[in-house]
Each structure stands twice: as C-alpha cells, then as structure tokens.
Amino acid sequence: MSAAKRVQQWATFARSWHIFDCKWQDPYESAHVIKKYLMGMHKPIYHPMNDCGDVVVCINSREIALRGDEWRKRAYFHHTGYPGGASWTLAWELHNKDPTMIIKKAVYRAMTGNLQRRHTMQRLFIYPGENVPEDVLQNVTNQIRQIRYVPKRLDHIPEEEVKNYPKVMEYPEDFVVK
C-alpha cells in the first residue's frame, strides 16, 4: 500500500476533526456543508447504518451573516405544551440570547429526522468566539473551506491600496465637493 493510500484509509476509518470559521457565513448555507462532514457523507464507505461521521468545530458563530432582512423576519417557534404556550422569537432576539443557537438549529434541520440525528449532533461543537478549549483544538486536523467571501471594510483597506485603485467615476467640471 502506497503512502497516499495509507493516509486515505486512515482518514476514512478514523474519526477526524474539522474546523469551520462561521465569520460572515450564512448558517443555512453552511449547514449543508457541515452536515456532510458530521454524517460522514464525504467518505467512500458512507452508509446510514455506518457510524463513520466526523467531528466539526464551528468557531466565531457570533459573526454569522444572514441575508437581507432575515434578522428581523425569520422567527423561531417554540411551544411549552400548555395552552397559550406558543412563542415566536425573531432571529436577532435568539442570537442575542445565545449566539450558538442559530447555527445549531440550522445544522439540526439540515439533517433528516431520525433517531441518529441526536447522536450526530453530539459531534458538533460551536463556539461564539475564537476561544476554543485547548483539548478540543489539538484534535483538529482539517479546515472546511468557507462558502462566502468575507467582505473587507473600507476603513480596514490600507490607504495605499485605496489611493492606487483605478477610478471609474469622474466628477463633472462644475462640481462642488461636499
């Protein structure tokens, strides 16, 4: 067996750990990527009855990005079971209370609803910031590629680059600068 094949075999049969940076990522888009690693669907030996899923560590979950007006339009439903116990929490209110909850619910909903889902969710670690416990971080061997490009703020771009960027718009000749 060649060295590359041996590594491939090791990566398939071991439970490897992946890290995912949620900064400026849509949780509902990235849930479909995280789900594949959690369930082991990226492995050639995948089968629903086969316990081959990996562990995923999500960091910076406080800095997820939602599209358009979804922060104030998306509602999370909960019912206590008592009459009149229904409640709707908006996405921004939920994120204020627990910055890990939106990504957790998104991954949970991306998977099919069977009993295995609860055990698969146990392999998902979510941290609101960059502070990850050392014993978790030392297992990580792979980074999952981000889906969205992380935008750069204009005041964070170096001044030299702003000055030398090509100009598209030219002011008319009688323009009064404001």
Added chain:
Amino acid sequence: MAGLVRLGYSLAKKSILSTTTRVISTTNQLNIKEIRERTEGTNLVIEGVTLPSPRTELLVRPPNVTPPLPNIDLSLTKLPSSEKPPCYMCALGLDVKHTDVLILSQFVRSDGCMLPKRITGLCKRQQKKIGKMVSMAQKAGLMINLTPSNSKKDPTKRKDYKKFNTYFDETTIFKKREMRWTERFKFRANAK
C-alpha cells in the same frame, strides 16, 4: 391701468431673469471646487477653492461611450436608445457586488449618500443598481468611514437587528415583488 401694471411687471421680470440666465464666457468658468469656511478674528470667511479632480490619472474610461454630461453633446441625447452608445459603467461591463467598496465609494459624497444622476452621468438602470448597492454596503457596515458625523462608527454598536452581520443578494435589485398568496387568489378570481 391694468395694462400698465402688467407692462411694469413683465419689464421687472425680464430684467431679473436676464441677469440670472445670461452667462457669457469663452473659457471654462466653473471648476471642481470646495467651499471652505474659516474665521479670521471676528470675521467668517467663506471661499470657493478651485481644486484638481483627485486621482484623475487613474481614470479608466472605455472608448465610444455617452459623455457623462449630456449638455456637452446634444446630438447624442436625441438619438433613439438603441443607437445611443452605452454609459461608461455598461461599457466597462464590470460585475460589481455590494462588497466592492473601492468602486462604490467613488459614487458617494463624504457623508455616504449617493450622488445624483446628473453628476454620476450613469444611465437610469446603472444609477439605480449602484444606488441600491451603496445602500447595501452601508447597511452591512462596509463604508463606515463615509457616514454622517452623528452616526455610530462601529456597526456592532448599532441597535437591535442592525448590529449583526448582514449580506445581500444583488439579483434582488431588479426583481419584481412576488405575489402574496392572497393576491394570487384575487388574480384567479378576476381571470374567471
């Protein structure tokens, strides 16, 4: 008597209008300028300082486009829209996103509001598109140094849902509003 009054009124009107509309100059009397205010002792001095346009040497302008100012060449504006050369943004054919703040910041004032069409010289569609993308970039907090002085400079210190990161989809700019299911029901009832 009434005729005299009317005559006097029209004379006065003509004399006022003639002073405001008659502009005779052989050279370019207007230039890009900045209005500066300063106090000298007890006096307030307001002066218009003529400035060169910043970074003119980096200007990218494709050939054969409509000039930014329509009053320069009146023959082009009378052409039908199919024969008119495209505006400079259409001619460049750039795929501008709302995260391209280096391009969008050229179309705004120092307080971050979009410049009007007569200054940008864009066509109607591009003006709308760029204007929407400027407001997207502002809502996402990407042009925080180009905002009014009373605004919060840190996007994370905003109120309620505004303090969290938001991204936008540019395909929604020219999308028509989807019918709600109640409206669809109405439409069906009318068709029958």
